[in-house]
Amino acid sequence: MAASLPPDTKPEVDAIVETIIYLYTESRRLTKGLAAQFGLTGPQLTVIKLLEELGDLSLSSLSERIRAQNSTVTGIIDRMEREGLVKRERSTTDRRVVYIRLSEKGQKLAREIQVEPMEIFRSALTDLSQSDLEHLLRILAKLQKRVVSHVEGRVSEAMGAPRVGEEEDKP
């Protein structure tokens, strides 16, 4: 069972967790609001800008990009297709894969919306000093590494296949 972590948490830790949650949820909220001005939802805006930038994508690569399950993206594309924003095109070389392509309407909308998803987040970040940026990235990377190794530990444990030599991150 997961070790019980005594609640002697440093105040900074709570504040940091709070802040990260705030930043993340606020970015999503803002993207959503922006999208709504064009009759879109948040994920739909993300998909449109992604397709505009990268061209046609298979459903799986789309799900990878937006970090969602295939089944989730199927639904998003269903609704976008219903609205005439995208079209599904079966690949001729591999008839399992489906390419998602912007329709005329979708392309027009994409050009109209001059904003990246997570834009506010990004623009706030670019205002930081270079040294702050680098410092922030360094610390976050350290944090991520810790979480990743924690996760991998859990996974292998759950699978009964303890892997060795997986790079421990000792400070």
Next chain:
Amino acid sequence: MAASLPPDTKPEVDAIVETIIYLYTESRRLTKGLAAQFGLTGPQLTVIKLLEELGDLSLSSLSERIRAQNSTVTGIIDRMEREGLVKRERSTTDRRVVYIRLSEKGQKLAREIQVEPMEIFRSALTDLSQSDLEHLLRILAKLQKRVVSHVEGRVSEAMGAPRVGEEEDKP
């Protein structure tokens, strides 16, 4: 309309956004996995630990705590009540409010689960050096302040009530 941000984004910015998204989604995923071991969902686990810590809460204060809309929490509580984890109790002093109370079963479960939500996140954070912690918090706070003022600007703009002296964030 939102200013069009040219895509000359610094590489650090992308990496930071990526990392924060990773940390947030991973924490949620882990909470969810942990909850599943006890037949709960992520939000349900959060609610149970919250009620254990704070005692009975009205539905609104519960929604504030977990940063969700009342209508969302209504659904969560509906399902938890169906499972016999919590009970609804109408307040006698103000008959509009409903208090949510852990049942016997809910209390037992809460004691059984020795982990805070977002625990992995927190434990990774507590491993950072104190100076890293402080630095991280300082930078994130700066970031949050920028986003907050941006949001407030948007809101007043949308409401046709342009407020002045609200700190414009021009680079």
Next chain:
DNA sequence: TCCGGATATTTCGTACACGAAACATCCGTG
């Protein structure tokens, strides 16, 4: 006291979001 605005909760409709199972297709090996 009576009423209109404020506050607390629920209902309703829509859109994610996920995992498991179904389904179709591909591909390597015998």
Next chain:
DNA sequence: CACGGATGTTTCGTGTACGAAATATCCGGA
């Protein structure tokens, strides 16, 4: 060629998540 495992997509069931409207109750004046 056949077939069994791998891969890509969809279907299905459940659980958030939100905003707008409905409902119930409270409260401060006229």
